[in-house]
Amino acid sequence: MTMLLLDRDFVLRRLTVEVCIPLVRQAMIDLSAGRTLQPLRSVVHLAKGRAFGVMPGAMAAEDAVFGAKLVSVYPENFAQGRPSHQGAIAVFDSQDGTLAALVDAGEVTRIRTACASAAATDALARPDSSRLAVLGYGEQAEAHVEAMAAVRPLREVRVWGRSPERAQDFADRVGAHLGLAISACADVEAAVRDADIICTTTAAADPILYSDWVPDGAHVNAVGSSYAGPVEIAADLVARSRFIADYHPGVLAQGAEFLAAKATGHVDDSHVVGEIGQVFAGDLAGRQDEAQVTLYKSLGHVVQDLASAAWLVQTARETGEGTVVAF
Template sequence: MSAPLMIVGAADTERLLGYEDCIRLVREAMAALSRGETRQPLRNIVDLNGGNAFGVMPGAMLGGTFGAKIVSVYPGNFALGKHSHQGIVVLFEPEGGAPVAIIDGSIVTAIRTAAASAAATDALARPGPSRLAILGYGEQAWRHAAAVRYVRPITGLTVWGRSVEQAERFALRVREELGLDAEAAPDVASAVRDADIICTTTAAAEPILVLADVKPGTHINVVGSSRAGPAEIANDLVAASRFIADYRPGVLAQGSEFLNAKAAGVVDDAHVVGEIGEVFGGTLAGRSRDDEITIYKSLGHIVQDLAAGWHVFEEAKKLGLGTAAPF
C-alpha cells in the first residue's frame, strides 16, 4: 500500500516556507535549471473569460522530486481580499513515482516569486544600502517588500498604485509591520526617481515604466506579467538594459515586454543575454558596470515551485504538520 498523501494547507505552508530559506532554494533550483539538471516544457496557459487564466506547469528535478503546479489566475480577486493565484503544487517521490504531497499553491507562488526576485536582486543590483520602489500594492508587492530586505539594507521604500488610498495603506503597513521608512508616490516617475531597486508587480496591460524615469545603475525586477500580452515596461527601457531571463526559452516565447520590444525592431533574441541561473552558477556576468540598468524578467518557473514545495513537505513531516489522506 502507498504511503498516505500529505496535504499541507495555506497556514502551514506560510509557517514552513521562510524567505531566507526560499531565497536559497530558488537560487539553487535556477542554477540547476541553467546547468540542464531539470526537465520541463513551456508552461501551458488557458485564457478564460474576463481576463482570467488557468495554468498547468509540469517539471522534474533530475534525481529528485517531480510534479506540477495547477493554478488559476484571477487578477480581480485582490479587490475581494482573495489570492489572485489559487491552486496546488503536486509532488511525486522519485524512487517509485508515488504522489506524496499536495501543497497550497497560492502561498508557494507568493513567497517563491518574491524570493526569486530577491535572489536576482542580490546577484544584479549594486551592493550596499538601497532605496526600493514598488509599483503595485497587491500581494506580490507586499511579498517583494518583505523579501528584498533580506538581500539589501533598505533605506526607504516608495510605492505607487492607481489608487492613492490603497498605496498609502500599503506604505503604512510597511512602516508598521516591516519597520521600513515608506511613503506613497502620486505617480510612477516620482516613485522610482531615487530608487536603486524597482519591482514592478502590477496587472498593467500597457507599459507604465519608461527609460526616462529610471536612473543609471538601477536594477529592475519585472514580475507582474507572466505571459505574452500584458506588459509593464516600455520598449526603450528593455532596449537600454542588460536583460536577464529566469528561463530563456520561456521569455523568448512568453515574455511580453521582450516580445513587444522585438516586434518594434529595437532588440533581437540576443538581447536576452542569459538566465539568472547562469549568474548564480558563475558562468554569466551579472552587472558589468556601475551605471548599467539591469532587468530580471520573471515569468516564474516550475522548478521554483518544486524546490519550495519539497522543502515544505520535508519540514511538515519533521514537525508533524499537514493532513494525511489515504491514496
C-alpha cells in the same frame, strides 16, 4: 495509499524568505545547468483577465522530486481579501511514482516569486542599493518589499498604484508590519526617481515604466506579466538594459516586454544575454559597471515551486505536521 496535505498556514509559517531565497537560487542554477526537466507552461485564458495555468516539471536526478503546479489566477480576488493565485502543487514520490503530497500553490507562488527576485537583486543590484520602488500594491508587492529587505538594507521604500488610497493603505500597513519607512507616490515617475531597485508587480496591460524615468545604475525586476500579452515595461527601457532571463526559452516565447520590444525593432534575440542561473553559478557576468541598468525578467518556473514544495514536504515529515489522508 496515503497523501500529505500542506495548507496555506503551514506554508506561510515554514517557507520564510530566509529559507526560500537559497532554495530558488539553487533551483535556477540547476535549471540553467540542464539538471531539470520542464516544458513551457500551458495557460488557458479565461474571461475577465482570469487564467488557469498548468506547469509540470522534474528535477533531473534519478531520485529527485517531480510533479506539477495547477493554479488559477483571479486578479480581482485580492481586493476581496482572497488570494489571486489558488491551486495546488502535486508532488510525486520518485521511488514508486505515487502522489505523495498536495501543497498550497497560492502561498508558495507568492513567496517563491519574490524570493527569486530577491536572489536576482542580490546578484545584479549595486551592493550599496538602499532605495526601493515598488509598482503595484497587491500580494506580490508586499512579498517583494519583505524579500528585498532580506538582501539589501533598505532606508527608503516608495510605492505606486492606480488607486492613491490603496497605495497609502499599503504604505501604512506594510511599513508598520515590516518596520520600514514606506511612502505612497502619486505617479510612477516620482516613485522610481533615484531608485536603486525597482520592482514592477502590476497587472498593467500597457507600459507604465519608461527608460527616461529610470536612473543610471538601477536594477529592475519585471514581475507582473507572466505570459505573452501584458506589458509593464516600455521598449526603450528593455533596449537600454542588460536583460537577463529567468529561463531563456521562456522569455523568447512568453516574455511580453521582450517580445514587444522585438516586434518594434528595438532589440533582437541576442539582447537576452543569458539566464539568472548562469549568473548565480558564476558562468555569466551580471552587472558590468556601476551605471548599467540591469533587468531581470521573471516569468516564474515550476522548478522554483518544486524546490519549495519538496522542502516543505520534508519539513512536514520531520516535524509531524500536515494532514495525512488515505486515497
